Each structure stands twice: as C-alpha cells, then as structure tokens.
C-alpha cells in the first residue's frame with residue numbers, strides 16, 4: 001500500500017472541495033511528493049527534471065541546502081510578528097534588494113504575491129503622479145485581481161468584467177508575429193512608438209505610467225528588440241508617467257548575467273515589482289521604487305498582515321545570497337546560451353519549430369503547423385508536454401494560442417540536464433512530425 005493518496009482520490013477531492021478555477025497539467029495529473037534542486041519526484045518515486053521550475057518560481061533549486069537551514073532556524077525562532085514591530089529579517093532583505101536593484105531603486109514594500117505587487121505599484125504611481133490612467137502591453141500578464149487583471153493583455157485571463165478604469169493596451173514587440181505587419185530592424189521599432197499614439201488618442205493625455213514585463217512570460221517568452229524599452233521608457237516619461245517594470249518572472253537572475261531583466265535592455269525603471277523566484281517557493285512579492293517616489297506614501301498607511309513576514313523575508317535574502325555565493329548569474333548565462341544554441345540547432349531539423357527565443361534560463365520554443373502560415377500548433381504543444389513528461393522532463397506552455405513551450409528551469413541546472421531537455425523535445429518533435 002502506498003503511503004500517499006491515489007491520483008484518483010486526489011482528483012475526486014479536487015472536484016468535490018476545490019473551486020473549478022483550479023486546472024491541472026497532463027491527462028494523468030502528476031502527484032508530486034518531493035523536490036530536490038532541479039528535480040521533482042512523484043508518488044511512485046519517478047524522478048523528473050523540472051524544466052518549468054513550478055511556473056518560474058523555483059529559482060535557485062527545490063529545497064536548496066543553502067536556503068533551507070537558515071529558514072528553518074528563523075521558523076523555529078520567530079515565525080510571525082507583523083511589521084508594526086521591528087525585526088531584522090525585513091530590513092536585511094530591503095537593504096540587500098537596494099544593493100542589487102537597478103538605478104536609483106531603493107525603497108521596498110513587501111507583499112505575499114506578484115498580483116499584490118502589481119496592485120501596489122499602480123497605487124504608488126497614482127499617488128505620486130496624481131493621475132490614474134495606465135498603458136500596458138498586449139500579451140502581458142500581471143496578476144488576478146481587478147486592477148492587475150485589467151492591466152493584463154490576454155483575454156484568457158481577463159474574465160472579471162467590468163474592468164478597472166483607465167487602462168489602454170498597446171501592441172507588444174512580438175517580432176515573430178509583428179502586430180503591425182512590419183519586420184525588424186526596418187520597422188524602426190514602430191511598436192514602441194505606439195506609446196505616443198496611445199497617449200494621444202486613447203487617454204486624457206495624462207498617464208500615471210506604463211507597466212511591462214522585460215520578457216513576456218505567460219505571453220510566450222515574447223522578447224523585444226534591444227532598442228524597444230529605451231524608446232518606451234523615454235516616451236512614457238515624456239508624457240509625465242512612470243515606467244513600471246514587472247520582474248515577477250524575469251527577476252533575480254532568470255535572464256542570466258544580470259539581476260533583473262530590464263537591465264538587459266539598459267533601462268532604469270521608476271518602480272519594479274517582484275515575486276516568484278524572489279522566494280524560491282515561499283510566498284513573497286514586493287515593490288521597490290526610488291526614495292523620491294516612495295515619499296508619495298509618507299503619511300499614507302499601507303499595511304499587509306503577512307507581507308514582510310520574518311520567514312519569507314529570510315528566505316528571499318538567502319536566495320539572493322545563494323545566487324551570489326554559487327555564481328549563478330554567470331552560470332545561468334552559460335547554461336542558457338548552451339540550451340538556446342542547441343534548441344536553435346533543433347529548429348534546423350524540425351519544421352514545427354517556428355522560433356526559439358528568450359534569454360538565460362527563460363526560453364521559449366514556438367511550435368507551428370506550417371512555417372509559412374505560422375499556424376499555431378496548439379494541440380501538438382499539449383502532446384509535446386505529455387511526451388516530455390514520459391521522458392522525465394517537465395516543461396511549461398504559454399502564449400495566447402498555447403503553442404509556446406516554456407523552458408525555465410532552476411538555476412542549478414547542469415549541462416547534462418540542458419541536453420536532456422533538448423533530447424526530450426527532439427524525440428517529441430520526431431514523433432509529432434511523423435504523425436502529420
């Protein structure tokens with residue numbers, strides 16, 4: 001007899017006791033019972049290489065030995081006390097963050113999730129600018145509360161109508177399927193200049209800010225041209241708005257070589273949101289901004305019961321220290337380059353690969369039925385997930401059409417692991433292409 005509940009029993013419990021909003025991957029859902037660095041183990045003891053890092057959330061590695069003991073100690077000493085009392089864990093994390101954050105970002109506020117970070121970033125921008133209209137990008141995802149859902153640019157996630165007031169979406173820099181029908185670089189990054197058009201024609205002319213992911217995650221690893229964000233940030237500021245960057249997926253080294261995704265584009269944000277990899281699996285999110293912008297909140301009370309909790313802030317600080325100690329920023333870059341190169345090589349062999357894109361350990365492979373028509377291979381992507389799972393590799397998927405494989409493994413990935421991911425995708429595509 002297994003010590004665990006059966007898959008059937010769990011499915012029955014989910015149906016009976018959980019809101020139907022929960023979805024699960026795979027025809028036969030995975031019952032995971034243990035995680036160790038880049039690996040996950042199911043109830044039968046089968047090992048999986050986690051190439052999706054629990055939706056880009058396990059940064060350094062599952063139950064990383066550099067993180068767990070310090071958190072256990074904090075947990076056993078002081079679990080919770082609220083930020084109304086003074087404690088070291090909170091300020092130590094805030095100091096560390098100000099050291100690694102780009103530009104003049106210095107003052108933090110901690111939340112429990114990325115969604116709350118989005119909400120608060122919008123509140124800060126409103127309070128600072130005394131304006132209330134925002135621009136956001138199509139294909140984006142920023143959370144699941146009313147404001148963050150409104151800021152999101154995918155109908156899939158926007159089901160709470162009516163939305164919050166005052167959000168206009170501009171086209172994303174999705175070069176593979178340019179929304180403006182142009183081609184890089186002769187396009188002159190027309191999509192970035194849409195900021196100007198949107199301010200002029202779709203707002204009162206007075207924007208509080210624009211929010212964007214440096215590389216769009218759920219959108220399907222949409223990676224803009226290097227010039228894109230410089231133009232966007234400049235135009236937003238020209239119109240008196242703040243440039244808000246959502247680093248929930250791209251933050252804390254994910255894109256390789258640098259701490260935050262926006263640094264890859266050489267742009268300093270006014271406000272930055274973070275979560276997911278920040279905590280390597282513990283619920284934590286946050287916002288960091290400049291001292292000047294933070295002043296908008298002097299005298300305004302903003303409180304979160306669990307935000308800034310000693311256990312989660314200790315874990316987040318240990319995650320940053322682990323990235324430093326293990327040299328993960330360089331390692332991510334090296335592993336990412338290797339993985340991307342091998343995936344690009346695969347695209348020469350497999351006609352279903354439309355594009356390989358992304359940076360560091362945030363990579364996407366867009367699958368198409370036909371390279372000419374670029375018809376999204378949605379069902380095939382689902383099948384590909386099953387085929388990789390059979391081969392002991394867990395991948396994710398994204399994009400509006402659900403046809404982009406998302407490869408975002410923990411930072412402790414080795415070269416052999418990277419090759420195992422490529423082999424699984426190679427074998428999967430060979431099967432899928434034979435069927436056609």
Ligand SMILES: Cc1ncc(COP(=O)(O)O)c(C=O)c1O
Nearest residue numbers: 113114115141142143248249275
């Ligand atoms: C870019 C981005 N922003 C915000 C969020 C919301 O974060 P959370 O799920 O922690 O609320 C997500 C979640 O996937 C995300 O990918």
